[in-house]
Amino acid sequence: MKSATPYRGRLAPSPTGLLHLGHARTFWIASERAREAGGSLVLRSDDLDAARFRMDYAEAMLEDLRWLGLRWEEGPDKGGPFAPYEQSRRMPHYRRALEALHARGAIYPCSRSRRDVVEAAGAPHEGGADEEPLYPASFRPPADAPLPPLGTSVAVNWRLRVPDGQVVRFTDTRLGEQRAVAGVDFGDFPVWRKDDCPSYQLACTVDDALMGITEVVRGEDLVRSTFRQLLVYSALGLEAPLFHHCPLMKDDAGLRLAKRHDALSLRTLRERGERPEAVLASFAAAGS
């Protein structure tokens, strides 16, 4: 693991809706950690979800974060040494990573539907509805089966073969020691989709590594993704950053905030005349 100096953090919003208070709080924590470490902050637009991407959301998220008082040194609006900072413009990097995984035999093509996997996996996983069901080992091709070529345009899902039984660990800078068992707590997961697009796990890992991020700050709902990403780092021979998972914000009914909570979007608060200082003060009062 990398030492945290010189610190490089990142904000990685997805332009698929308006940012709400929960995102804002995570981004505020990320920016405070970068500031306290005397480091720099990168803004990366996670705009790979073509079906949900909207240009107006991409503009709104930058504007809303600026309104809140957050600043970054590199990003789509600023440029920087690791440009471009929009994932949709970084395909060659992801493709190179896919080819490296293919050359190492770390992945395999999978034509099972999500439904096949859900049915075979039985009871939903502990992680709840957001979690991928455990991919059944019986669906895998044998480890020594020759891999078909990737082709110039990928038309099938490719999954990473996780090392069954291997304990994956990291020391979260907030939560402390974390461990999960590959093949038990999570199974083989997609790195590339049949619509010829990298998965979040692959794109995020490649970008955090190539952009020299030293600490990834994100919501606690992504701890299981972090374990998966650690396996991608290791399969690609990349050094993993530190991780800091923030508590999730809940609404009054105790539900996790989501983009559907329009009333709690930064945009709505701003239109209602809330002051950014008051929003930040409420985050500071809640602690990080």
Ligand code: GLU
């Ligand atoms: N764009 C992702 C999200 O908004 C980023 C998650 C992460 O920080 O890795 O959920």
